Amino acid sequence: MTLDPSYKTKKVITIGIVSELTGLSVRQIRYYEERKLIFPERTERGSRKFSFDDVERLMDIAAKREEGVQTHEIRQDYMRELRKEEYKKIRQKMLQGQINAQFGVSKNR
Amino acid sequence: MTLDPSYKTKKVITIGIVSELTGLSVRQIRYYEERKLIFPERTERGSRKFSFDDVERLMDIAAKREEGVQTHEIRQDYMRELRKEEYKKIRQKMLQGQINAQFGVSKNR
DNA sequence: CGTGTAAGGAATTCTGACACG
DNA sequence: CGTGTAAGGAATTCTGACACG
Numbered sequence: 558m559t560l561d562p563s564y565k566t567k568k569v570i571t572i573g574i575v576s577e578l579t580g581l582s583v584r585q586i587r588y589y590e591e592r593k594l595i596f597p598e599r600t601e602r603g604s605r606k607f608s609f610d611d612v613e614r615l616m617d618i619a620a621k622r623e624e625g626v627q628t629h630e631i632r633q634d635y636m637r638e639l640r641k642e643e644y645k646k647i648r649q650k651m652l653q654g655q656i657n658a659q660f661g662v663s664k665n666r
Numbered sequence: 667m668t669l670d671p672s673y674k675t676k677k678v679i680t681i682g683i684v685s686e687l688t689g690l691s692v693r694q695i696r697y698y699e700e701r702k703l704i705f706p707e708r709t710e711r712g713s714r715k716f717s718f719d720d721v722e723r724l725m726d727i728a729a730k731r732e733e734g735v736q737t738h739e740i741r742q743d744y745m746r747e748l749r750k751e752e753y754k755k756i757r758q759k760m761l762q763g764q765i766n767a768q769f770g771v772s773k774n775r
Numbered sequence: 776c777g778t779g780t781a782a783g784g785a786a787t788t789c790t791g792a793c794a795c796g
Numbered sequence: 797c798g799t800g801t802a803a804g805g806a807a808t809t810c811t812g813a814c815a816c817g
Contacts, residue, residue: 584780
């Protein structure tokens, strides 16, 4: 269970540098946010801040866009992935619950 | 041997955000660069870019400054640390050389 | 749909300098 | 020595809109 290295998820990179890092135009990056493909945070006065995770995701998006995949498809695929992750976690929890129950019963008998 | 996670050393953070992250004023950060305590990179037009490593180092510097340590002392201590690291690496290499020599000899006999 | 661009304003960053101490 | 500040300029970022397609 890796605790977030935090460097990867902390939102600290401005859009200009993200543009350099990804090769995308700032216009494209803003548009992908509008289409809810990425979720930068904002500084007090409204400037976008991105994480390295966002940068990687943008490179992923760029690759898909080059294949002609539309933004709404990219978003749907992404949400499906998230769902799968959720199920995994839930299954994991239920299993853990059963294990705990087993132990609980055998201990209290 | 951990290969640089690169998130930690990549220079992508602007001075304003570093200021928020560290609680230092941009004036202080610029001054510490002037005193050669940190070494940000520059964008094409000259804006400073820092890494998470730099941010951590700045928090370290801030702590020492609060203890009244002067910038030139902080720099000296830092260079001593770097020297020690160097020695370690060299010792390591020499040791490895001896080991290799041992193996070479025994194999060729 | 996805991206470029000009528009106008606000905030950022830069450097060199003066101030205080 | 270490840090604040006002100064002037350049570059960044933001939003909403028009353009093309």
